[in-house]
Each structure stands twice: as C-alpha cells, then as structure tokens.
Amino acid sequence: MMALPKAMRLKGHRTFDYIHKNSVKYYGKLMTFKIARSNPRILISHNNIHSLKNFKVAISISKKVSKKAVERNKLRRILQDCLLKNIRQENNHKPYWLLVNLKAGNLCNDKVYLLEEFQYLIFKSGLFK
Secondary structure, eight states: OOOOOGGGBOOOHHHHHHHHHHOEEEEOSSEEEEEEEOOHHHHGGGTOGGGTTSOEEEEEEOTTTOSOHHHHHHHHHHHHHHHHHHOOTTGGGSOEEEEEEEOOOGGGGOHHHHHHHHHHHHHHHTSOO
C-alpha cells in the first residue's frame, strides 16, 4: 500500500481549526467527512509553496477505534490507498481540503464495509465525479 504523497497531506493546528469552523459535513455510520475550501495562507509557513491550492487530505482515527497505533495506521493506509485509486490528476487540482474522522464502532474491523462507506461519502460529497 502506498501512503499519500507529502504534497497531499494536511498539517498544522491552524489548518484543522479552519476546517472545523468552515467545512461542509457529511456523516456516515463509521466516519465523517469535513470539506472546506482551501486557504493557502495557512500553509505558507510549512514551505510547501508549489502545491498550496491543490486538494489535500487528513485522516484522523480515534483511539476509541483501537488502542494500538499499528491497527490505526493499518486502517489509515487502507483509506489512503482507496483514495489514491479514486483520485485522478484533474481532481488533485481542486482547491479543497478534506478531513476524514473515523469514529469508534465495532464495524471498523470490517474493511469491506469501511471502504464501501468511504467511497459512498467521497461520491456523495461531489469531490470526485
């Protein structure tokens, strides 16, 4: 499995504060999507000038899902891999930021159901058409 390219990752507490305050939310049983219009001024301090307006993603998995970091990282890699398979070059230049919050639930170990809901929310949000 491949991790998200560095240019596609979100980082910094100001970025997440911005997303929480200015996002459109999509809810599923296992996860929530928060999508906000990108704000490149927040990322200037991270020295990633070349891809400031590109589509960026953060996947957050609660410790309530699993206490083990190994399990949380495995779920994160599965979701990242699914995202990379669905994204096309033209979608990478959409000026949006996506925060995926995986909620606690006993179905998180069912990877098929997890991926189905992930893809459903991706298409419901209209990010990828």
